Each structure stands twice: as C-alpha cells, then as structure tokens.
Amino acid sequence: MSSAVPTEQRQSIETPYGWAVLAVSLPLVVVGYGSTLLLLVSLKQIAVELDWPRSVPSLAYACNMIGIGLGGIVMGYWSDRSGPAPAIILSAIAMPAGLWLVSIVTEPWQAYLAYGVLIGFIANGALFSPLIANATRWFDKRRGLAIAIVASGQGVGGTVLAPVFRWVNEHNGWRTTYEWYALVALCLMAPTLLILRRRAPQPRQNTATLANSRQALGMPLNRVHAMLFAAIICCCVAMSMPLVHLVAHVSDLGFTYAQGAQVLSLVLFTSLFSRLGLGALSDRIGGFRTLLTGSGLQALSLLLFASLNDLWAIYGIAVLFGLGFGGIVPSYAMIIREIFPERGAAWRIAVVMTGGTLGMASGGYVGGEIFDGSGSYVAAFLLGFAFNLGNLAIIGTLYRRHRGGRRMGAPATA
Numbered sequence: 001m002s003s004a005v006p007t008e009q010r011q012s013i014e015t016p017y018g019w020a021v022l023a024v025s026l027p028l029v030v031v032g033y034g035s036t037l038l039l040l041v042s043l044k045q046i047a048v049e050l051d052w053p054r055s056v057p058s059l060a061y062a063c064n065m066i067g068i069g070l071g072g073i074v075m076g077y078w079s080d081r082s083g084p085a086p087a088i089i090l091s092a093i094a095m096p097a098g099l100w101l102v103s104i105v106t107e108p109w110q111a112y113l114a115y116g117v118l119i120g121f122i123a124n125g126a127l128f129s130p131l132i133a134n135a136t137r138w139f140d141k142r143r144g145l146a147i148a149i150v151a152s153g154q155g156v157g158g159t160v161l162a163p164v165f166r167w168v169n170e171h172n173g174w175r176t177t178y179e180w181y182a183l184v185a186l187c188l189m190a191p192t193l194l195i196l197r198r199r200a201p202q203p204r205q206n207t208a209t210l211a212n213s214r215q216a217l218g219m220p221l222n223r224v225h226a227m228l229f230a231a232i233i234c235c236c237v238a239m240s241m242p243l244v245h246l247v248a249h250v251s252d253l254g255f256t257y258a259q260g261a262q263v264l265s266l267v268l269f270t271s272l273f274s275r276l277g278l279g280a281l282s283d284r285i286g287g288f289r290t291l292l293t294g295s296g297l298q299a300l301s302l303l304l305f306a307s308l309n310d311l312w313a314i315y316g317i318a319v320l321f322g323l324g325f326g327g328i329v330p331s332y333a334m335i336i337r338e339i340f341p342e343r344g345a346a347w348r349i350a351v352v353m354t355g356g357t358l359g360m361a362s363g364g365y366v367g368g369e370i371f372d373g374s375g376s377y378v379a380a381f382l383l384g385f386a387f388n389l390g391n392l393a394i395i396g397t398l399y400r401r402h403r404g405g406r407r408m409g410a411p412a413t414a
Contacts, residue, residue, distance in 0.1 A: 012140055012141050013137075013138065013139070013140050013200075013201045014138065014139050014140060014141055014142065015138075015201070017138070017198065018135075018138030018139055018146070020195050021134065021135060021138050021195060021196065021200075022135060022138075022146055022149050022150060023195075024191075024192040024195045024196060025131045025134070025135055025149075025150045025153075025192075025196075026149060026150060026152070026153050026156070027153070027188055027192075028088070028127055028131060028153070028188075028189060028192055029127055029128055029131060029150055029151070029153025029154060029157070030153045030154075030156050030157040030160070030161070031095070031127075031157075031184070031185050031188055031189060032095070032123065032124045032127040032128060032153075032157075033153060033154045033157035033158065033161075034157045034161045034165075034181065034185075035095060035098070035099060035119050035123070035124065035181070035185070036061070036064055036065075036068075036119075036124070037157060037158060037161055037162055037165065038099075038161075038165050038177065038178065038181060039057060039060060039061055039064065039102075039115065040061065041162060041165040041166055041169065042057075042165070042169055042174040042177065042178075043057045043058070043061075045169060045173075045174045046111075046174055049174070050105070050106070052108065056108045056111065057111065059108075059112065060108075060111040060112055060114075060115040060116070061115070063112050063115050063116030063120060064115040064116060064119060064120040064124070065120070065357055065361065066116065066120070067115070067116045067117060067119070067120020067121035067122075067124070067125065068120045068121070068124045068125055068128070068357070069350075069353070069354035069357050069358075070121060070125070070354070071120060071121035071122060071124065071125015071126070072124075072125045072128065072129040072130065072350035072353060072354060073125075073347055073350045073351055073354065074121075074125060075087045075091075075122075075125040075126040075129075075130050075346075075350070076129050076130045076133060076346035076347035076348075076349065076350035077346070077347040079126070079130040079133065079134065079346045080133075080343060080344055080345065080346045080347055083134075083196075083197070083199045083200075084126075084130055084131065084134045084196050085193055085196050085197040087125075087126035087130060088126055088127075088189070088192065088193060088196055089193060090122055090123075090126060091122060091123045091124075091125075091126035091127060091189065092185075092186065092189035092190050092192075092193070094118045094119070094122035094123040095118070095119060095123035095124075095182075095185045095186075095189060096182040096183070096185050096186040096189075097118055097182075098114040098115065098117075098118030098119035098122075098123060099114075099119065099178050099179075099181055099182035099185060100178070100179065100182045101113070101114040101118065102114045102115070102119075102178050103175045103176075103178035103179045103182065104175070128151075128153075128154075128353065129346060129349045129350035129353050130346045130350070131150055132147055132150050132151060132330075132333050132349060133333070133345045133346035133349045133350075134196070134200060134346070135147060135149075135150045136333065136334075136337045136345065137200030137201070137342065137345075138200050138201070141283065142280075142283055143282075143283060143334060143337060144278075144279045144280060144281070144282030144283040144287070144290070144330070144331075144334050145276070145279045145280045145283055146279075147279055147282075147330045147333045147334055148275050148276045148278065148279020148280070148282075148327070148330050149276070149279070151275060151279075151329065151330045151333075152272060152275050152276060155268065155271065155272040155275065156272070158268065159268070159269075159272070165177060165181075168180065216339040216340055217339060217398060217401040217402055218401060219401070221340060221341075224339065224340075224398065225340075225348055225351065225352070227394055227397075227398060228332060228335065228336070228352050228355075228394075228398075229351060229352055229355040230355070230390075230394060231332075231390075231391050231394040231395050231398075232329070232332055232352055232353075232355045232356045232359060232391075233355045233356070233358055233359040233362075234359065234387045234388065234390040234391035234394065235295055235298065235328055235359070235387070235388060235391040236329075236355070236356045236357075236358075236359025236360045236363060237359045237360075237362055237363035237366070237384065237387040238298060238299070238302060238363065238384035238385065238387045238388040238391065239298060239325050239328070239359070239360065239363065239384075240359065240360040240361075240362075240363030240364045240367070240384075241302065241363050241364075241367045241377075241380050241381055241383070241384035242267070242301070242302070242305055242321060242381070242384070243264075243267070243325075243360075243364075244363070244364035244367060244368075245364070245367050245368070245371070245377055245380065246260065246263055246264050246267065246305075246318075247260035247261055247263070247264050248260070248371075248377075249305070249377045250263050250311075250314060252376075252377070253309050253311075253314075255311055259311065262315075263314055263315060263318045264318075266315060266318045266319060266322065267318045267319075267321055267322040267325075268322065269322070270318070270319050270321075270322025270323055270326065271322040271323075271325060271326030272326065273326070274294075274322055274323045274324070274325075274326030274327050275326040275327050275330060277327070278290050278293070278294060278326065278327025278330070278331070279327060279330055279334075281293075281327075282327070282330075282331060282334050286334075286338065286402075287331045287332070287333075287334030287335035287337075287338050288331075288335060288338075288395065288398065288399040288402055288403075289399070290327060290331045290334065291327075291328060291331035291332070291335065291395055292392065292395055292396065292399065293324075293327075294323075294324045294325065294326070294327045294328040294331065295324070295328060295388060295391050295392055295395065296324070296392065297320055297321070297323055297324025297325075298321060298324035298325050298328065298388055299385055299388040299389065299392065300320065300324075301317055301320050301321035301324055302381045302382070302384045302385040302388060303381075303382075303385055304317045304320070305317055305321075305377075305381045306377075306378045306381035306382050306385070329353070329356055332349070332352050332353070332356075333349050333352075335398075336348050336349050336352065338402075339402065363384065363387075366380070366383070367380040367384075370383065
C-alpha cells in the first residue's frame with residue numbers, strides 16, 4: 001500500500017520536449033492576439049480612410065470574437081482527435097491570408113469575412129484554447145505553470161505589439177502595417193509545426209477520471225461543464241466592469257485621462273506576473289483553490305473601486321485587482337484537466353473560454369448602460385460584485401464536492 005503511492009508520484013510525463021512545446025505555443029498566442037490588437041489600434045484610421053462609420057470596424061471586431069469562440073470549439077474538437085498540428089497548419093495559412101485581405105479591403109463585407117472567418121474562426125480558433133489544452137498534455141507536475149505560460153501570450157502581445165503597431169501606422173499607414181504583420185505571422189507560425197507535429201505522451205492511469213468515465217465530482221460530466229460555463233460568465237462579467245471602464249471612471253473622479261490610463265496599465269502589468277505566479281501556485285494547491293483565491297481578490301477589488309475615490313488608493317486597488325483577475329481564466333483550464341477525462345479536454349476548455357468572452361462582452365456593455373442611466377460606475381461595480389459572488393458560490397460548490405471526493409479516496413489528480 002505504501003510503496004504504490006511513491007512509485008506513482010515519481011512517475012511523470014514531463015520531458016524537455018514539453019518545454020519546447022511551450023516555447024513555440026507562447027509566440028503563437030502572441031501572434032494570434034496581435035491580429036485582434038492590430039484592429040483596435042487601427043480602428044480610427046480605417047474608418048477615416050474608407051469613410052466608414054466606426055461601427056463597421058467595431059462589427060469586424062465582434063465578428064472576430066464570435067469566430068474565435070466558435071472556432072475554438074471546432075478546432076479544439078479536431079485537435080483532441082488529431083493533435084494540434086493539422087489545425088495549426090490551417091491557422092498558419094488562414095492568418096496571413098486574412099491579414100492580407102484586410103490590407104486591401106474596400107467594402108465592409110471583406111473586413112467581416114477576413115476577421116470573422118479567416119482570422120477569427122480558423123486562425124485564432126486553432127490557437128488559444130487548443131494550445132492551452134495541448135500544453136496540459138505535456139505536463140502533470142507543473143501543469144498550472146504550463147497553462148499560465150501559454151495564456152500569458154495575450155499579456156505579452158498587448159505589452160509589446162501595441163506600441164509597435166502605433167509606430168508603424170503613424171509612419172507607413174495601416175495597410176502597410178497589415179501587410180507586414182501578415183508576413184511576420186507566416187514566418188513565425190510555419191516553423192512551429194516542426195515542434196507541434198509530435199503527439200503528446202499518453203496520460204498516466206492515476207489521473208482523476210478515466211477515458212470512459214461519465215461522471216465528474218459525482219455528477220454527469222456535462223452538468224459540471226455547464227456549471228463551469230456559468231461560473232466563468234459570472235466572473236468575467238465582474239472582471240470586465242473595471243477593465244472596460246476604468247479609464248473613464250478615474251477621469252470622472254476628476255483625474256486626468258493619462259492617470260486613468262496609468263491605472264489600467266498598472267492592472268495589466270500586475271496581471272501578467274499574477275498569471276505566472278498563480279499558475280505556479282495552482283500546481284501546489286490545485287485549480288479550484290487558485291480560482292477561489294483570484295476570484296475573492298477580484299470581488300474585494302470591485303467593492304473598493306465602488307467606495308474609494310482617492311487616486312493613490314485607486315492605484316493600490318489596481319494592483320489588488322491585477323493580482324486577482326490575472327490567474328482566474330487559466331485556472332479553469334487547470335480545473336478541467338483535474339476533473340475531466342483527458343480526451344476531449346481541448347473542446348471543453350474552448351467551450352468554457354467562450355463563456356468567458358460572452359461574460360466580458362456582456363459586462364462591458366452593461367457597465368456602459370448603467371453609467372448612462374445613473375451617471376456613475378458605482379452601481380456597475382456593485383453589480384459586478386454580485387456576479388462575482390455568484391462565481392464564488394458555483395466554484396465553492398464544485399470545490400466542496402472535489403475535496404469530499406478526495407477525502408473518500410478518489411484518485412489524486414496529476
């Protein structure tokens with residue numbers, strides 16, 4: 001009895017090749033997020049040059065987000081069965097093609113097609129969620145850190161690429177920026193296939209659920225999946241309230257827009273380190289407790305944003321908020337790998353991440369509507385706090401069942 005457990009603990013699927021997988025997955029996520037960021041940076045210039053209302057490039061952004069969500073599910077389902085390489089091949093073709101198409105657009109439908117289908121559904125659909133799921137298959141002892149490294153590609157992309165895009169736009173125009181980025185995407189994405197074509201090792205038999213299991217935490221798999229979907233909507237509605245409106249909120253308090261931008265930058269900067277730190281922490285305490293920690297900090301931040309008006313206090317809340325929300329979304333991928341069968345992980349992660357995008361979109365919109373009706377963001381932050389409590393209630397319920405199952409002798413997660 002005592003010898004079996006140490007033997008299992010010594011076994012690990014981790015190899016140096018797994019770190020090579022992370023080394024190519026991170027820049028792929030950076031490239032993918034950059035394609036969306038480029039539209040946001042160029043939105044005003046595109047509208048002015050083509051004499052379009054800003055709603056046209058804004059709708060292209062919406063098509064992109066919808067495409068990413070739906071494409072992640074389809075591409076994740078494909079990756080579960082064929083490995084990530086076939087989907088990445090398609091992505092490496094669709095991404096440059098879509099960026100090039102945007103560089104020559106003259107009609108709105110061309111922008112919708114490029115961002116909705118080529119860049120969104122096909123290219124980015126094959127990147128974020130499928131790559132996170134693939135990373136989890138190469139790691140068991142440091143799985144949380146692996147998820148965090150891949151997910152941090154969005155933060156790295158936002159930090160590095162935004163000023164580059166602005167500079168190239170100013171000096172060469174947005175069409176040239178799209179042409180150059182199409183070439184960069186092709187050159188960076190194609191070589192990754194040399195690494196990603198190898199299939200991940202088979203999971204050990206001491207994982208939380210076997211391939212033919214129909215239950216997780218003593219409930220049907222799809223019911224647990226639906227609860228996670230609802231939980232991420234709740235936390236992302238709450239998350240988007242400050243993220244979307246923080247600059248405007250700070251300026252409404254009588255401070256400058258520059259100071260508001262500094263507060264937002266501090267949030268994003270802190271969240272990048274939080275994502276890595278909480279990812280490493282999840283390897284020690286598990287995905288559930290990491291998510292509860294991040295969600296709890298986020299809930300506290302929303303209450304403080306609603307009640308404090310001093311600028312230095314807001315800077316402090318920004319750090320607290322960044323520490324909280326940075327590790328929330330990757331924790332869902334960790335939880336899915338802890339409690340669901342390994343086969344099907346990619347599409348389940350993609351479905352939950354789609355719930356996150358729906359929550360972000362809904363929270364940002366509702367926050368604006370509340371401000372328009374009340375002239376303040378206080379009610380919006382309090383509503384976000386209420387949604388955050390809903391997230392804590394759902395995740396707390398699932399965690400109690402998870403902890404109870406382990407106490408009764410359920411297999412330990414890898």
